[in-house]
Amino acid sequence: MITRPFPFFSEGIRLDADLHLPxxxxxxxPYPVLIPSSGYQGLKVIHPERFARALTQRGYAVLAFDYRGFGLSEGExxxxxxxxxxxxxxxxxxxAAAAEQLDADRIGLIGWGMGGGVVVAEAADDPRVRAVASLNGISDGRRSTRAMHDEESWNSLVERVAADRGHRAEHGRSEITSPWDIIRLDLDGRTDGYVGEELYKAPGFGSGVSLESADLLLRFSAEAVADRISPRPLLIIHGAENELHKPEEAEALYAAAKEPKQLKFLEGRGHTEWMFDDDPTFKSVVEDLDAFFGSAFAQERQPQPATADAH
Structure with a gap:
């Protein structure tokens, strides 16, 4: 794998990125290009680079980046x-669409966790995206977040978010809290263990998050726009025993989307404990991704609905 810096700007904010090539x-x-979208607290050096190591071997270019405000990217x-x-x-x-080495007609998105909802939201109004894969994703931010909490912690979060709205309006800034006050890892032992042992190795992982972020998450819904991906294909892969983002999230996203669509549950697997380069489940998922994108890119581009260019 060959890696080179590939920074770009989003709304005037410089984002740190790398382009991984075969x-x-x-x-x-020109290579077909896949763009992984990280999950909550995700950084490009975690799962995006993991996908890059696996998929560049199969002939794809992979663009890995840090969202605004994370890693070396600019932003709040x-x-x-x-x-x-x-x-x-x-x-x-x-x-990616403007780079000479990349094929602008073969761009696909891979979303992980929260990013699994983000890829759907982006592709809904971007006809340049040929195919979308959502892995262990969220379909509705409020429902998925509520499912992570017990009654006491959920009520506390909702009350804090409501109070923070007034604080922001008066003082112009949001309270910073632990990221795990919003996402309850401790109720999912397998994911909690993996995060503590693996993800905290990445510098900056686990940093504080604003309560405004929670407010925005609770108002985010990928399933509300999932139908706009069609006639482009959507692949949904989800751990059947995922206790962080429940399987209901995958089922709801699948129900909201139009054909062509696929839903695959990983039997006996949770959210992220299998995300190692040499894990058989991860290797199987890579096989699925390769087959999915290979098929999508080989087909003629289908006419897009008139609403796809609305934004």
Whole structure:
């Protein structure tokens, strides 16, 4: 795999990014390009680079980036807004579509966790995206967040978010809280263990998040726009025992989307404990992704609904 810096701007904010290419001396150029969208607190050095290591071997270019406010990207620290992440992802598509080594007619998105909803939101109004894969994603921010909490912690979060709205209106800033006050990892032992042992290795992971971020998450819904991806294909893969983002999220996204669509549950697997380069489940998912995008890119581009260019 060959890696080079590939920064770009989103709404005037410089985002740190890398372009990962197959090590074939350019023989496969212009390359089909896949853009991974990280999940909550995600950084490009975690799962996006994991997908890059696996998928560049199969002839894809992979554009990995940090959202605004994370990693070495510019932007307000602690602000984690899926609506703005969709704008960042669209800017990544802009960057990829203009690069000589990349094939602007073969661009696909891979979303992980919260990013699984973000890719749907971005592709809904971006006909340049040929295919979308949502892995262990969220379909509705309020429902998925509520499912992570017990009654006491949920009521506390809702009350804090409501109070913060008034504070922001008066003082212009939001309270910073622990990211795990919003996303309750401790109720999912397998994910909690993986995060503590693996993800905290990435510098900056686990940093504080604003309560405004929680407010925005609770208002985010990928399923509300999922039908606009059609006639482009959507692949949904979800851990059947995912206790962080429940399987109901995958079912709701699938129900909201139009054909062509696929839904696959990973039996016996949770949210993220299998995300290692050499794990058989991860390797199987890579096989699925390769088959899905390979098929999508091989087909003739279908006419898009008139609403696809609305934004």
């Amino acid at each position: 090590d074939d001396n350019g023989a496969g150029a 620290r602690g602000r984690l807004a899926p609506q703005e992440w969709a704008d960042d992802l669209r800017a990544a598509v802009d960057r």
